[in-house]
Amino acid sequence: MIKTYQDALNFIHGRTKFKKIPTLKRMQRFLAELGNPQQGQHYIHVTGTNGKGSTVAMLRSMLLASGLTVGSFTSPFITRFNERIEYNGQQISDDDLIRLTQRLEPVVAKLDAELPSGGPTEFEIDTALLFCYMAEKKPDVVLLEVGIGGLYDSTNVIIPDVSVITTVGWDHMKYLGNTLAAIAGQKAGIIKNKVPVVIGRLPTSARQVITQTAADKQAPLYAFGTDFRSQKVNGHGLYAKVQYDGLEIHHGEFQLGLAGDYQVANAAIALTAAQLFLRIHQLPLDQAAFRQGLATSQWPGRMEVVNDDPLVLLDGAHNLPGIQALVKTIKGDLFDRDVYLLVAILADKQYKLMLGELASLGNVHLTVTNFAGPGPRRPSANLGTVARQLNSRYPIQVVKNWQVGFQQVAHQLNSDDVMIVTGSLYFISDVRHLFEN
Incomplete structure (x- = not known):
């Protein structure tokens, strides 16, 4: 009932x-x-x-x-x-x-x-x-x-x-x-x-x-x-x-x-x-x-500003085309700033290609992590293995607990820097709770 x-x-x-x-x-x-x-x-x-x-x-x-x-x-x-x-x-x-x-x-x-x-x-x-x-x-x-x-x-x-x-x-x-x-x-x-x-x-x-x-x-x-x-x-x-x-x-x-x-x-x-x-x-x-x-349009989790100074964005780019669109935005609008990315991706996505796109950007500091996923059948990918195989300007950080990863990235930010949390709408949903009153 x-x-x-x-x-x-x-x-x-x-x-x-x-x-x-x-x-x-x-x-x-x-x-x-x-x-x-x-x-x-x-x-x-x-x-x-x-x-x-x-x-x-x-x-x-x-x-x-x-x-x-x-x-x-x-x-x-x-x-x-x-x-x-x-x-x-x-x-x-x-x-x-x-x-x-x-x-x-x-x-x-x-x-x-x-x-x-x-x-x-x-x-x-x-x-x-x-x-x-x-x-x-x-x-x-x-x-x-x-x-x-x-x-x-x-x-x-x-x-x-x-x-x-x-x-x-x-x-x-x-x-x-x-x-x-x-x-x-x-x-x-x-x-x-x-x-x-x-x-x-x-x-x-x-x-x-x-x-x-x-x-x-x-x-x-x-x-x-x-x-x-x-x-x-x-x-x-x-x-x-x-x-x-x-x-x-x-x-x-x-x-x-x-x-x-x-x-x-x-x-x-x-x-x-x-x-x-x-x-x-x-x-x-x-x-x-x-x-x-x-x-006045609003849409949660799509380049959503959750903090102004420093700028923190949530972007639920959850597939390769979404990540490519995010890369284009970083190149076009954030090229002159240090961008700190916290990334978690579901294991059933093209996560190697997605991470490779992000690692190619010269002004990006990458931290990869895990989250629970929407259910046991859809876990998040082990991005640490992929991270070790990628070339990037700055070393890719691997943090198993996303809450710890978020804190570590947040503490590195200056007021001119940008933090973007991305890789999955389900991940964004988890992180967004940190910003609710």
Whole structure:
């Protein structure tokens, strides 16, 4: 029986994470048993190897500033599960989460008994909670972030107003495939007939797959660099000011509230998707609202400033493309400062390549460490072995306990130095608790 908030979380997290055969049939059956709460809403569906969460955060801020009511679904959470499901920027309450989980429990039990492969997975329950909550709230738009991939992701049971593919890179190859074209094929699964799709800067092989899918489905395609553009116009500022051109906006300048050069492309994607949504619904475009929204966007764990002097940032770069984006930011905006990195990475990631990218920077002092990971099946990698094989300007420090590592790095900082904690969103979540009041 689910009576408390902790009971609800135990029920959700106690479910299996993955099934052997990917399918949407189980999710569709689950939602049918619940009365199809996903129907009757307007969605912007967002996938991508990196940039999904930041793009959703910027869309949420812009559309709220434009006067719309906005629901959102994101993952993973950084501090509390409730972050995943929001309405108008407010997390779902504990009481609502308990109540909706109680509603789902007997349906899950029924499907466990009736389906040969068992009932819903953890993420399918997360997604069903979102759909049930939004059916009650009835926002103007729901920003729906894909969990993994797209084609067989449990969110892919809707027809959105706009589809978004931010980036395609190496991650989750166990589930999505071993080539960028294969990974792109999974992400292209969210493209629907005649529904406009916005894409970021993609590798050639990935772009070809997505372009072909869009053509086959007669989905209008809006591509970064072709149909819309953005560039940074404030040099080496950590918070970019961008000039954007696309659709109804010409030479628009926008200050970003999210740090990091990789947000320049994410902001352009968000601006394009927001304009398309407003156009579809014949709603007025208010550039001042967009400016306000982008300037005040917040997204925990993505180049998040948790201390000003010295500057301490948390960046959940958890895969190779994410680390490469971080490297670009360090080279572009922090090149004239000593950067102290505390790094822990899950063992199922490309941790050798990720660490190699960071070690190549001349102004970086690396400390590698361990953390508990999200569960026994996903431990953190032993980075000490890799560290001994890498060439770096400064010796790489290996500290087994991350709390000790954090203290050691913090004590080395001068006021001009920068500390960045990175390598895993789960690791960031652990470290972030140090900065909560």
